[in-house]
Amino acid sequence: MALKIGVVGTGNMGQYHIQRLATSISNAQVVALSDVDVEQAKRVAEAAGEARVYSDGHQLIGDDEVEAVIVASPGFTHEEYTLACIAAGKPVLCEKPLAPTTDACLRVLDAEAGRSDRLVQVGFMRRYDDGYRAMKASLDAGHVGSPLLMHCAHRNPAPPPGFTSDMMLTDSVVHEIDVSRWLLGQEIIAATVFTPRRSSLAAEPLQDPQLVLLETDGGVLIDVESFVSCQYGYDIRCELVGESGTVALPDQVGVRLRQEGRSSTEVPADWRSRFAPAYHAELQEWVDGVLRGEITGPSAWDGYATTAVAERCVEALETGRRAVVDLAERPELYD
Ligand code: NAI
Numbered sequence: 001m002a003l004k005i006g007v008v009g010t011g012n013m014g015q016y017h018i019q020r021l022a023t024s025i026s027n028a029q030v031v032a033l034s035d036v037d038v039e040q041a042k043r044v045a046e047a048a049g050e051a052r053v054y055s056d057g058h059q060l061i062g063d064d065e066v067e068a069v070i071v072a073s074p075g076f077t078h079e080e081y082t083l084a085c086i087a088a089g090k091p092v093l094c095e096k097p098l099a100p101t102t103d104a105c106l107r108v109l110d111a112e113a114g115r116s117d118r119l120v121q122v123g124f125m126r127r128y129d130d131g132y133r134a135m136k137a138s139l140d141a142g143h144v145g146s147p148l149l150m151h152c153a154h155r156n157p158a159p160p161p162g163f164t165s166d167m168m169l170t171d172s173v174v175h176e177i178d179v180s181r182w183l184l185g186q187e188i189i190a191a192t193v194f195t196p197r198r199s200s201l202a203a204e205p206l207q208d209p210q211l212v213l214l215e216t217d218g219g220v221l222i223d224v225e226s227f228v229s230c231q232y233g234y235d236i237r238c239e240l241v242g243e244s245g246t247v248a249l250p251d252q253v254g255v256r257l258r259q260e261g262r263s264s265t266e267v268p269a270d271w272r273s274r275f276a277p278a279y280h281a282e283l284q285e286w287v288d289g290v291l292r293g294e295i296t297g298p299s300a301w302d303g304y305a306t307t308a309v310a311e312r313c314v315e316a317l318e319t320g321r322r323a324v325v326d327l328a329e330r331p332e333l334y335d
Pocket of ligand 1: 014035
């Protein structure tokens with residue numbers, strides 16, 4: 001018995017999920033697609049096998065055959081589609097962000113928090129990466145003692161067209177915000193953004209790189225380098241410093257090449273190749289969880305808290321000052 005899934009948004013991320021669902025995820029079937037670009041949705045539907053196509057995401061959510069929904073349309077549409085899924089009582093895997101503003105996230109929280117069970121999961125896939133999972137297991141087992149500091153780097157070879165300085169925080173650093181909250185089990189209470197000299201290779205007017213300093217309610221300091229014009233590849237780093245040791249993401253898997261007096265490993269070209277296994281695990285565990293009636297991945301609260309911190313990071317970038325994060329009270333559903 002396969003879970004019958006509808007996907008809203010058939011762009012990059014939607015196609016990435018659909019292709020995986022059609023080929024390598026067990027117990028899942030894509031039965032409906034929706035996109036404002038209907039011709040594109042039709043092409044994707046043909047490639048994925050049989051799936052109905054809707055121009056309106058709300059019609060897809062209302063389709064009786066659709067048991068669960070993936071929302072992979074742009075961030076500004078997430079609130080309305082996630083709210084519609086909650087109203088229809090259908091589990092939804094909403095790509096990040098849950099919504100682009102804290103007010104919109106709070107409306108989703110309000111709609112879900114009155115329920116006895118969760119319906120919403122947010123697409124923070126780093127929690128499914130083997131490296132981060134091993135770091136969490138090591139930290140939770142007490143191998144490095146109580147955490148003090150985290151050092152993170154998020155480097156892309158070049159930004160996509162139209163990428164802005166704010167998006168270096170809301171689209172890139174947002175992953176470090178989520179994964180550090182999850183690793184530490186702590187909330188972030190303040191953010192400061194430092195701006196070193198711009199790289200001469202960064203597209204005008206991008207402030208690239210940036211250095212973000214996050215403070216948690218447990219007294220941990222997290223520094224995140226965001227550098228989207230680093231030229232050499234997609235490089236994600238994370239080291240956690242505890243009172244009695246450190247634990248870090250491993251170097252990239254893959255072969256080590258020794259040749260002509262040099263020893264080297266490959267740097268991934270982009271986020272797809274780096275995190276492909278994590279995207280797979282995210283989808284498979286979501287499908288399995290929905291079929292069991294249990295949603296355990298990043299919650300609407302995580303989506304809200306992450307957007308709240310990202311918003312304050314943007315404020316800190318604009319003002320050059322420390323911005324304080326003021327979170328709402330956490331509803332019981334998310335304890
Ligand atoms: P995209 O622009 O490639 O695709 C978005 C699609 O949604 C387009 O086909 C567009 O026609 C469609 N669309 C626009 N308005 C719509 C509406 N009202 N209803 C239905 N469809 C609509 O964008 P991309 O890169 O696929 O991003 C989609 C989402 O995935 C974003 O929220 C983005 O932040 C997230 N994302 C997450 C990543 C992750 O690592 N978890 C990586 C890349 C993107």
